[in-house]
Amino acid sequence: MGxxxxxMRNKQRAAVKRDAAASHIESIYAxxxxxxxxxxxxxxxxxxxxxxxxxxxxxTLENDTMLEAMIELGTHGExxxxxxxxxxxxxxxxxxxxxxxxxxxxxxxxxxxxxxNDKPGSDIVNDNVDTxxxxxxxxxxxxxxxxxxxxxxxxxxxxxxxxxxxxxTHLSNREKFYYLLGxxxxxxxxxxxxxxxxxxxxxxxxxxxxxxxxxxxxxxxxLVNEMLNAQINxxxxxxxxxxxxxxxCENIALLQSLNIPDLGSFLLFAISVRCLPSTTRRLFEQGNxxxxxxxxxxxxxxxxxxxxxxxxxxxxxxxxxxxxxxLVFNKPKHTNSKPNQSGSKAPRxxxxxxxxxxxxxxxxxxxxxxxxxxxxxxxxxxxxKDLSIDDRYALASKxxxxxxxxxxxxWANKCKSSCSVFHGRHHQLLHRDNSHAKIPxxxxxxxxxxxxxxxxxxxxxxxxxxxx
Numbered sequence: 001m002g003x004x005x006x007x008m009r010n011k012q013r014a015a016v017k018r019d020a021a022a023s024h025i026e027s028i029y030a031x032x033x034x035x036x037x038x039x040x041x042x043x044x045x046x047x048x049x050x051x052x053x054x055x056x057x058x059x060t061l062e063n064d065t066m067l068e069a070m071i072e073l074g075t076h077g078e079x080x081x082x083x084x085x086x087x088x089x090x091x092x093x094x095x096x097x098x099x100x101x102x103x104x105x106x107x108x109x110x111x112x113x114x115x116x117n118d119k120p121g122s123d124i125v126n127d128n129v130d131t132x133x134x135x136x137x138x139x140x141x142x143x144x145x146x147x148x149x150x151x152x153x154x155x156x157x158x159x160x161x162x163x164x165x166x167x168x169t170h171l172s173n174r175e176k177f178y179y180l181l182g183x184x185x186x187x188x189x190x191x192x193x194x195x196x197x198x199x200x201x202x203x204x205x206x207x208x209x210x211x212x213x214x215x216x217x218x219x220x221x222x223l224v225n226e227m228l229n230a231q232i233n234x235x236x237x238x239x240x241x242x243x244x245x246x247x248x249c250e251n252i253a254l255l256q257s258l259n260i261p262d263l264g265s266f267l268l269f270a271i272s273v274r275c276l277p278s279t280t281r282r283l284f285e286q287g288n289x290x291x292x293x294x295x296x297x298x299x300x301x302x303x304x305x306x307x308x309x310x311x312x313x314x315x316x317x318x319x320x321x322x323x324x325x326x327l328v329f330n331k332p333k334h335t336n337s338k339p340n341q342s343g344s345k346a347p348r349x350x351x352x353x354x355x356x357x358x359x360x361x362x363x364x365x366x367x368x369x370x371x372x373x374x375x376x377x378x379x380x381x382x383x384x385k386d387l388s389i390d391d392r393y394a395l396a397s398k399x400x401x402x403x404x405x406x407x408x409x410x411w412a413n414k415c416k417s418s419c420s421v422f423h424g425r426h427h428q429l430l431h432r433d434n435s436h437a438k439i440p441x442x443x444x445x446x447x448x449x450x451x452x453x454x455x456x457x458x459x460x461x462x463x464x465x466x467x468x
Contacts, residue, residue, distance in 0.1 A: 004073065011069035012197070013178045018062035020175055022087045024055040029090050032097035042101050049098040056091050060084075144179060147213075149187030151222050152254060154213045157183070166206070173202035180205060188213070216258050217291055223251040224270040260292045268295035280305060370399040378406050379429065389432055396430070403430060 028048045035041040063084055070076045144164060147157040165171065165179045177197045181189065191212050192205040230247050233240045260266050272295055273281060284293075284301050369376050371384040378384055378401070384392065393403075401408055403426050404415035417427075 007069045007072050009181065011066055011073070013182060014062040014066035014069065016175055016178050018059055018066060018083075020171075021055045021059035021062065022083070025052060025059070025087055025090050025094065028052050028055075029094050029097075032094055032101075035097070035101065046098055046101060049094055052091060052094050056087075059087055144183050146183050146185060147188050148185045149213070151213060151215065151219045152226075152251075154219070155254065155257065158210075158214070173199045177202040177205060184209075220255060220258055220260060220266065220292065221270055223255050224267060225274075227251050228271065228274075262292070262294055265294040265296065266292045269293050269298050273298055276302070370401065371395060379427075385429065389430060392430055403427060 028045070028051075031041065031045045031048055035045040067076065067079055070079050142164060145157045145160040147153060161180070161183060165176050168176075171179075174197060180202070181192070181197070184192070188209060191208050195201050195205045195208070227248060230244075233244070255263065273284075276284075280302070283305070284298065287301070288297070290297065368374065369381045369384070370378050371381045371387075374381065384395070387395070396403060396406065399408070402410060402415050403412045405417040406427055407415065
């Protein structure tokens with residue numbers, strides 16, 4: 001809602017309230033005029049005149065509110081003071097009539113008392129004197145409730161507004177509508193935002209709110225969940241105990257006010273239904289006809305679903321998804337660099353160097369090729385095989401794949417696979433072999449030494465590769 005629209009609503013609301021207060025003052029004045037010709041109306045007029053000051057205060061308050069809204073809108077030039085002057089004069093006329101009738105009444109009572117005292121044995125005083133002359137006590141105004149859209153606040157708001165506004169027969173439906181709008185906050189106000197304020201649309205707006213928020217079943221579930229999710233305290237203090245009492249006393253009282261037929265069974269239902277998959281819960285709600293389901297109906301439904309799934313051969317087993325792995329730094333032993341079979345030197349192992357890349361994709365999430373996005377594995381991709389060893393390393397590092405099996409759900413140092421050529425800690429497609437010849441294991445110390453150094457040479461790019 002824009003500022004201009006909000007100001008227009010404030011202006012209209014203030015105008016309605018101001019006019020209502022002015023109408024009350026005019027009606028009291030009309031009653032006073034009729035009392036001038038009919039003395040039986042005088043007591044009624046005097047009682048009504050005692051409340052005229054409250055109507056005047058309401059008039060001035062809403063009149064000022066209307067003026068402020070017009071100033072904000074830039075239309076204050078349209079504001080007229082004549083209405084205020086007319087209502088003020090009417091107020092003075094009412095007070096003058098009230099004083100006149102009270103003076104006449106006091107004089108009549110005094111004459112009646114004198115006349116009665118002159119009669120022998122007469123000591124009766126008119127019991128109505130105090131009723132007419134003494135003003136009634138003025139109680140403070142009851143503030144209207146507000147509603148923020150929370151289901152647990154709806155019952156109190158509904159009952160209070162019905163008592164203070166809805167059941168007032170002297171209020172027009174248009175006035176009730178404006179009172180209702182003044183009680184609604186952002187969420188609930190959107191429910192009736194599209195309804196035009198008129199004499200015939202108040203019931204429509206109220207019905208829309210009832211349909212949206214008067215949901216005992218959802219309210220009961222919300223109350224149970226609030227108690228189940230209440231904070232667990234480990235230290236005793238007055239504040240902790242007060243918070244405990246506020247939470248549970250309020251929620252329990254609301255639950256009891258809903259008049260649930262079998263509260264205990266519904267509580268067990270609300271606790272157990274939380275543990276079911278969302279699909280199962282939706283299927284249960286589709287067939288449920290009770291306002292407050294019982295735990296027995298839920299258990300019967302679950303047993304039927306088991307039979308249906310078993311008969312249809314459905315046995316869905318969800319893969320366990322491990323949390324994202326963290327980067328671990330190994331501290332390898334320092335070894336002297338010696339020439340390998342190809343004549344190159346094996347790089348030194350630096351303390352704290354990362355020796356494994358990680359992947360944060362869960363297992364079974366995707367089986368598409370990381371190179372060409374095809375529906376085959378990376379090891380079967382001809383395009384990947386045409387790449388150089390360095391490019392293969394770069395691609396595997398980019399997609400955070402295991403350098404041993406090209407998997408995406410574990411660390412390389414946790415992988416149980418190994419190079420099929422020299423049984424090294426890398427995939428065979430990452431194996432560096434200039435001769436492309438497979439050297440079988442040998443008992444010869446020299447051959448074994450050369451093979452070991454060659455395996456380290458194959459792993460060298462991975463050790464020196466930085467983790468992204």
